Amino acid sequence: MQLQAQLRVGAALLLAVAAVISVYVFLGYADAYRQSKQNLKTLTGYDQVLKAGNAISAERAPSNILLSLDQDAGQLYESTEAQMTAARQRTDLALEQLHRLVQTLPSDNPDQAELTHAQQSLLQARTSIDQLVRHAPSDRSPQALQDVIDEMIIARKQLDPLISDFYGQAVRDAPAQAGIMHMARVFSDLREYSGRIGSMLIVPLSTPEPISPARQLIIAKLRGHIDQLHRLMPSHIDPNAQGDDDIGRMRVQVEHGFFGHTLPLIDQLVARSGSDYKLRAAAFTRQLTPDLMDLEKLEGLFMQQALAQVSQVRKDNRRHMMLIGTYLLAFFLFVLTVLRAAERLVIRPLLLARQEIINLANGDLRRTLRAGNSAEVRALHEALDTLRRHHINSMQLAVERDELSKALRRQAHTDALTGLWNRHALEEITGDLSAEPVRLSKERGLILIDVDYFKPINDEHGHVVGDLVLREVAGRIRRFVTTPHMAFRYGGEEFAILSNGLSMKELCLLAESIRHAIASDAIMAHSSLKLAVTASFGVAKGDTNVLTWMDLLNAADTALYQAKAQGRNQLVSAERSSS
Numbered sequence: 001m002q003l004q005a006q007l008r009v010g011a012a013l014l015l016a017v018a019a020v021i022s023v024y025v026f027l028g029y030a031d032a033y034r035q036s037k038q039n040l041k042t043l044t045g046y047d048q049v050l051k052a053g054n055a056i057s058a059e060r061a062p063s064n065i066l067l068s069l070d071q072d073a074g075q076l077y078e079s080t081e082a083q084m085t086a087a088r089q090r091t092d093l094a095l096e097q098l099h100r101l102v103q104t105l106p107s108d109n110p111d112q113a114e115l116t117h118a119q120q121s122l123l124q125a126r127t128s129i130d131q132l133v134r135h136a137p138s139d140r141s142p143q144a145l146q147d148v149i150d151e152m153i154i155a156r157k158q159l160d161p162l163i164s165d166f167y168g169q170a171v172r173d174a175p176a177q178a179g180i181m182h183m184a185r186v187f188s189d190l191r192e193y194s195g196r197i198g199s200m201l202i203v204p205l206s207t208p209e210p211i212s213p214a215r216q217l218i219i220a221k222l223r224g225h226i227d228q229l230h231r232l233m234p235s236h237i238d239p240n241a242q243g244d245d246d247i248g249r250m251r252v253q254v255e256h257g258f259f260g261h262t263l264p265l266i267d268q269l270v271a272r273s274g275s276d277y278k279l280r281a282a283a284f285t286r287q288l289t290p291d292l293m294d295l296e297k298l299e300g301l302f303m304q305q306a307l308a309q310v311s312q313v314r315k316d317n318r319r320h321m322m323l324i325g326t327y328l329l330a331f332f333l334f335v336l337t338v339l340r341a342a343e344r345l346v347i348r349p350l351l352l353a354r355q356e357i358i359n360l361a362n363g364d365l366r367r368t369l370r371a372g373n374s375a376e377v378r379a380l381h382e383a384l385d386t387l388r389r390h391h392i393n394s395m396q397l398a399v400e401r402d403e404l405s406k407a408l409r410r411q412a413h414t415d416a417l418t419g420l421w422n423r424h425a426l427e428e429i430t431g432d433l434s435a436e437p438v439r440l441s442k443e444r445g446l447i448l449i450d451v452d453y454f455k456p457i458n459d460e461h462g463h464v465v466g467d468l469v470l471r472e473v474a475g476r477i478r479r480f481v482t483t484p485h486m487a488f489r490y491g492g493e494e495f496a497i498l499s500n501g502l503s504m505k506e507l508c509l510l511a512e513s514i515r516h517a518i519a520s521d522a523i524m525a526h527s528s529l530k531l532a533v534t535a536s537f538g539v540a541k542g543d544t545n546v547l548t549w550m551d552l553l554n555a556a557d558t559a560l561y562q563a564k565a566q567g568r569n570q571l572v573s574a575e576r577s578s579s
């Protein structure tokens with residue numbers, strides 16, 4: 001497998017493994033996120049049901065004051081009525097929110113019917129209150145007063161099952177926050193039990209009259225619950241302690257206000273049952289209300305803490321999910337970058353170097369496109385350059401050798417004096433050098449030329465002049481011989497023309513032209529020596545009787561001999577010489 005393919009497969013495997021691990025971890029966080037979202041919903045439900053309970057409890061304060069006032073009380077009556085309206089609106093809003101939330105919860109959650117029932121009870125209690133306050137205080141019987149107050153208490157009690165259900169569900173869903181939620185419930189119950197005791201004291205304080213034994217019993221039970229709840233708190237607050245956070249500060253305030261001051265006041269009022277209370281119902285309610293609100297605030301602070309913690313868990317899970325996604329994406333990009341870098345820095349330079357080697361092998365010495373700048377790749381390119389230099393050198397050597405051998409070959413086949421082909425060249429062409437006689441083509445023709453009376457020129461004027469005459473004769477022959485015909489110096493003062501494709505007639509015409517060219521102009525040996533030179537010609541051509549080179553040579557030689565014999569400066573063809 002190619003390196004590139006291996007890299008890609010490796011990267012794909014790496015990414016697949018990373019993706020599987022990421023998805024596995026991601027799903028874990030996604031599940032935790034979903035769970036924390038659900039937990040937040042349950043806790044919000046618990047918070048809202050507590051708020052709705054508090055709102056109903058709080059609604060009792062202005063109602064109780066109003067029940068103890070005359071409509072002629074003027075501004076006080078109006079402001080209390082406005083407080084009651086505001087308190088009812090707050091309750092309605094809280095119940096409405098709770099209603100909407102209950103509708104979104106699974107069917108096994110607190111029953112819708114319980115909530116509706118509580119709302120109906122509340123409406124009934126409000127109607128009773130509204131009817132009663134329309135009567136003059138003197139027309140409000142203690143029993144009637146007690147009944148409407150009890151109706152409000154009952155309306156609030158209707159929410160208890162819902163509070164318990166939401167509490168149970170919230171503790172199951174978010175056990176880590178169970179302690180905080182428990183404290184919220186403790187303060188919610190404290191607020192309700194204290195409020196109930198307060199409500200039960202309204203009629204005795206308004207009348208005033210002693211608290212009935214039955215009511216005494218209920219108050220004692222509620223009082224016992226309050227003590228129990230007080231003991232349930234993690235630690236009793238040092239009366240001199242200063243809280244260092246909202247909850248701490250509020251705890252100190254509650255210890256001082258509710259437990260330190262208001263609760264003893266309630267105990268005193270209960271103990272003085274039937275005697276002069278010195279405190280009227282409205283004044284008592286106004287004194288009690290801020291402490292109850294502190295308890296409510298404390299409950300709210302604990303719930304805030306619980307909600308913040310669960311919300312933080314949800315945020316953490318979401319952050320983890322996003323982090324995993326980001327890491328996976330970053331890893332994906334990293335692997336892709338490494339892969340691309342490997343292709344760019346290693347594979348592409350290798351492929352280009354490979355192409356360059358192939359080009360070199362094919363004789364293309366150009367430097368092709370290169371890539372990569374790492375030390376290793378640079379070393380590879382240097383090696384390629386070295387290879388190219390060697391290749392260029394060896395190619396130059398080969399060319400030089402070739403040219404040299406061509407020159408040597410030409411030299412071996414060239415006559416040094418005249419520059420014509422020499423006899424050796426002629427014999428190579430005709431195959432005369434081979435052991436077996438080579439069959440002659442009928443297209444071949446041969447003209448043998450022999451300078452007449454050359455020896456006397458040598459003898460009289462010396463060899464230098466002789467050589468000059470030979471060069472001049474060769475020059476005149478060359479003028480008439482063009483490719484494909486060839487002219488040779490065959491021996492001392494003897495020349496040959498090997499023709500190809502000429503008829504006997506054409507051969508004779510050629511020979512005659514050369515003869516005339518030699519004989520017509522005397523040769524200037526030097527300024528004072530002019531030599532008239534002639535030559536004799538023997539012409540032969542391949543035919544049915546002339547089958548080999550030897551046959552052709554003999555025929556031409558015989559014709560030449562005859563030309564000499566007949567007086568020189570003439571040509572004789574083999575046809576004529578043999579006839």
Ligand SMILES: Nc1nc2c(ncn2[C@@H]2O[C@H](COP(=O)(O)OP(=O)(O)OP(=O)(O)O)[C@@H](O)[C@H]2O)c(=O)[nH]1
Pocket residue numbers: 450451452453454455456458462463464465466467470491492493564
């Ligand atoms: N200067 C010179 N003389 C040469 C060369 N080769 C041969 N010779 C001379 O050529 C002469 C040939 O003489 P012969 O064979 O007697 O022929 P000829 O004198 O031309 O007489 P015919 O051929 O019968 O007309 C000899 O004297 C050779 O020495 C050469 O390369 N240079």
